[in-house]
Amino acid sequence: xxxxxxxxxSTASFxxxxxxxxxxxxxxxxxxxxxxxxxxxxxxLMSAGVHRLWKDAFVExxxxxxxxxxxxxxxxxxxxxxxxxxxxxAKGGEAHVTVCDINADMLSEGMAxxxxxxxxxxxxxxxxxEALPVPDASMDAYTIAxxxxxxxxxxxxxxxxxxxxxxxxxxxxxxxxxxxxxxxDALYDRYSFAVLPRLGEMVAKDGExxxxxxxxxxxxxxxxxxxxxxxxxGLSRVKVRxxxxxxxAMHSAWRI
Numbered sequence: 001x002x003x004x005x006x007x008x009x010s011t012a013s014f015x016x017x018x019x020x021x022x023x024x025x026x027x028x029x030x031x032x033x034x035x036x037x038x039x040x041x042x043x044x045l046m047s048a049g050v051h052r053l054w055k056d057a058f059v060e061x062x063x064x065x066x067x068x069x070x071x072x073x074x075x076x077x078x079x080x081x082x083x084x085x086x087x088x089x090a091k092g093g094e095a096h097v098t099v100c101d102i103n104a105d106m107l108s109e110g111m112a113x114x115x116x117x118x119x120x121x122x123x124x125x126x127x128x129x130e131a132l133p134v135p136d137a138s139m140d141a142y143t144i145a146x147x148x149x150x151x152x153x154x155x156x157x158x159x160x161x162x163x164x165x166x167x168x169x170x171x172x173x174x175x176x177x178x179x180x181x182x183x184x185d186a187l188y189d190r191y192s193f194a195v196l197p198r199l200g201e202m203v204a205k206d207g208e209x210x211x212x213x214x215x216x217x218x219x220x221x222x223x224x225x226x227x228x229x230x231x232x233x234g235l236s237r238v239k240v241r242x243x244x245x246x247x248x249a250m251h252s253a254w255r256i
Contacts, residue, residue: 012152015215024152025128029103031209032076032150036105038205040077051146054243058145058174058250059083061241066093068140071164073129073157074147075099076106078113081122084143098123098139100132129157134164141165145174149220158233165255171235173251178222181245188247192217223249 011018014027032039043051059080064070064087072080081097088095101107104126111124127133129144129151142161151157161171179185192214199210221229223246227238235253242249 013216013219015212016219021152025102028150031212032103033105034209036076036103036109039106039109040079050244054174054248055079055083055145057243058143058172059087061250061252062087062141062143062170062172064088064091064095064141066091066095068095069138070095070097070141070143071132071134071139072097072099073132073142073144073161074101074150075143075145076101076103076110078110078122080143080145081110082113082117082119085119085121094121096123097121098125098134100125100127100129100134102126102128130160132160132164136163137166137169139164139166139169141170141172143172143174146176148173148175149216154221155229155233158230158235162234162255167255169255171230171251171253171255173230174248175220175226175251176217177220177226177242177246177249179246180223180242184245223251226251 010021012021012024014024019027062084064084066088068088070081070084072084075081076099078099081099084095084097099107099110099122101110107124107126110122114120114122125133129147130153142165144161148154148157165171179188193211196214197208197211220226223240223242227240230238230251230253234255236256238251238253240249240251
């Protein structure tokens, strides 16, 4: 009998399940393809619209400037890209935004929104966060909102973020995180595992997709652990800002 290759035993988390690493990307793609058309509607329902305030705070902290180049990863529907452009224009100029998403269905939703708004300043590319089709040191900022927990190898995605940033470039991540407000855990769990899948079934016709999303949040590293992962990838001056007691958190860092 041939020896078993240790690499064949490598697994990655898919919600509360551990699956072979090679299968995670396809499983995540199926989830987001299933919900793409209703993704923004579901975000409004899940958060009572609060995700919009979080994204506004995210882009405010980013502080986009005219002339800068931004890469928004896992940003298929364009929510962050549109905000970046608006913020730069409010300062009297244009920014260049590239949206990169591994899921073609999510990108299609974003491109349709851009077409409806006659917005032509966004470049849309289909690509993997772990192997970005972007040149070295070409971006002033790398953003990722509610996407990094879905990649198979978070460390590789962080290394790619550093690679594409110019020296002095900014990394900014918005992601669901760990509650740090005592007493809310039980209520939050009840909402996540009882209410969200029902909403998903009613609105997006896919309750299991939203069960996965709730589970993936619980498997994502807490704030301090994720901050150390960012530092290990070679990014510096890491700062964390919690939102709503830690339901979500923003991590900022720089390529020095």
